[in-house]
Amino acid sequence: MTSWAQLEQSQPVATKMLQNSITRNRIAHAYLFHGPPGTGKHEASLLFAMRYFCENKHEGEANPCYECASCKRIQTGNHPDLHWIEPDGQSIKKEQIEYLQKEFTYTGLESNQKVYVIKEAEKMTVNAANRLLKFLEEPSRETVAILLTAHIGQMLDTIVSRCQRIQFHSLTDHHLQQQLVEQGLPESTSKLFAAMKLDSQKALEIHEDDWFAEARKIVVQLMDKVMNSSEEGYLYLHQTYLKHFQGRESLEYGLELLLVWFQDLVSLHLDKRDSIVLIDQLERLEKFHYVVSLSEAKSLIYEILNTRRRLAQNVHPTLAMEYLILKLQR
Numbered sequence: 001m002t003s004w005a006q007l008e009q010s011q012p013v014a015t016k017m018l019q020n021s022i023t024r025n026r027i028a029h030a031y032l033f034h035g036p037p038g039t040g041k042h043e044a045s046l047l048f049a050m051r052y053f054c055e056n057k058h059e060g061e062a063n064p065c066y067e068c069a070s071c072k073r074i075q076t077g078n079h080p081d082l083h084w085i086e087p088d089g090q091s092i093k094k095e096q097i098e099y100l101q102k103e104f105t106y107t108g109l110e111s112n113q114k115v116y117v118i119k120e121a122e123k124m125t126v127n128a129a130n131r132l133l134k135f136l137e138e139p140s141r142e143t144v145a146i147l148l149t150a151h152i153g154q155m156l157d158t159i160v161s162r163c164q165r166i167q168f169h170s171l172t173d174h175h176l177q178q179q180l181v182e183q184g185l186p187e188s189t190s191k192l193f194a195a196m197k198l199d200s201q202k203a204l205e206i207h208e209d210d211w212f213a214e215a216r217k218i219v220v221q222l223m224d225k226v227m228n229s230s231e232e233g234y235l236y237l238h239q240t241y242l243k244h245f246q247g248r249e250s251l252e253y254g255l256e257l258l259l260v261w262f263q264d265l266v267s268l269h270l271d272k273r274d275s276i277v278l279i280d281q282l283e284r285l286e287k288f289h290y291v292v293s294l295s296e297a298k299s300l301i302y303e304i305l306n307t308r309r310r311l312a313q314n315v316h317p318t319l320a321m322e323y324l325i326l327k328l329q330r
Contacts, residue, residue, distance in 0.1 A: 002043040002200065004062055006182075010175055011040050014166050018044060019062040021164075022051055028164040030136050030145040032121070034152040035168030038176055038197040041148045042119075044168070046201075049082050049115045050074045052144065086119040090248060090314060097124070097131040114143045121147035122154040129156045136162040188279065192216075195263070195277045196256040211244075212253070218244050219257040220281060226328045227288060237325050242318060251317055255308050261285075262301045269294040303327040 008015040014033075021027050031048075033041040047064070051057060055068035064071050073079040083103060085096055100116060118124075124132065135145065136159065147163060149155060176194035181187055183200050185207055193203040206212040222241055226233035245254040260277050267275040268289040276282065292300075307324045311317060 002040070002047065004047060006179075007040050007043060007047065010171050010179070011044070011168055014040075014044065014168050017166055018048060022048075022062045023060050027052070027144060029140070029143065030147070030163040032147045032149065032152070032155075032160060032163035032165045033168060034149050034165060036170045036197060037150050038194075038199045038202075039168035039171055040199065041168050042199050042201045044166075045117045045146045045148060046074065048144075048146065049079075049117070052115055053079065053081065053113060081114045083114070083116045084119065085116065087123045087248075090123070092118065092120070092124040092128050094125060094127040094131055097128045101131065101135060112142045114140075115146065116143070117146045117148065119148050121149045121159075122151040124155075126156075129159055133158055133162070191277050192260065195260050196253070206253075211250075215244060215250070215253060216257060219254060219261065220278075220284070223258075223261060223288070223328075224284070226325065227291065233325050233329055234322070237321060242321060248311065251311055251321075252308065255304055255311075258304050259301060262297050262304065265289050265292055265297040266294065266301070269297065300328060 004015055004019060014035075033044060035041060050064040050066075050071050051062060053070040053074065054064040055070050056065035066072075066075075070079060074082055083100065085092060085100060088096060103114070103116075118132075132145075135143075145163075147155075147159070152160065152165075173191075173194045176197070177187075177190045179200055180190035180193055180203050183204060185193070185203065189207060190203075193207070198206070218241055222233065222236055225236040241254070245251050261281075264276045264278050264281075264285050265288055267273065268285055276285070278285065289297075303324060307320050310320045310323075
């Protein structure tokens with residue numbers, strides 16, 4: 001579990017603002033944590049909620065005790081008065097916010113206090129966002145909402161204006177890697193997750209999941225197929241890749257892995273071998289870098305980023321990936 005002291009090393013300003021609101025007893029009714037993925041927004045929301053519900057908290061002290069029943073339940077993800085809302089498919093729907101509003105009317109199971117964390121808040125539909133405004137416009141003194149987003153520009157101004165904004169700044173890959181190593185992940189795995197900009201919570205989840213190990217293998221095989229034959233690449237996309245990468249989040253993981261692959265190619269061209277992430281694929285990468293020029297590798301990185309934008313704009317995943325494969329085949 002990340003502590004305020006650990007979070008302060010990478011996010012000193014955000015940490016100080018949150019600690020001040022706690023120690024001065026000036027907790028806002030709604031916060032908006034915004035910044036790139038992997039910058040500690042999730043960890044900060046957990047710490048904040050733990051301190052809010054802590055049964056042994058001390059005046060003027062921002063740290064939770066970590067030992068009381070409430071702290072332990074939050075750490076294990078089963079505190080009844082801490083609610084998490086995240087996208088159901090492509091978006092956060094009106095019905096999810098209506099459920100949240102219904103929960104507002106109930107007394108907390110453990111106390112009168114409640115905390116709601118809305119992940120990827122920019123993915124609320126317009127109807128969902130308008131529903132949420134009712135809570136933000138009529139706040140309860142003992143209810144706190146925390147909205148998390150990597151894309152504040154995609155949120156309604158009326159939502160943003162009713163929240164206290166806490167900005168989380170980008171971390172270097174090295175800093176992310178060190179955080180993950182401290183969490184017990186192998187150095188090579190930590191380097192990959194850092195390059196993918198995963199926060200420690202998500203990194204620990206997928207590290208234990210066989211799905212990700214298979215995903216990494218499939219991306220490597222896709223690149224073999226694409227470079228060997230345009231037909232092989234297209235067939236592998238449909239027969240294997242798209243069957244494994246289903247849903248927005250998993251497709252984004254696949255694109256992140258492809259980005260790492262081509263960024264490693266760029267590192268090879270620039271003779272920066274220490275920067276290579278997929279070091280176990282060095283032999284393959286060296287073969288590729290003889291047939292893919294530096295300018296081509298950079299162009300293909302641009303195409304992968306474009307594919308990610310298309311998926312965010314709800315372009316059908318199959319069409320988006322077919323178009324990308326055509327570009328990768330050069």
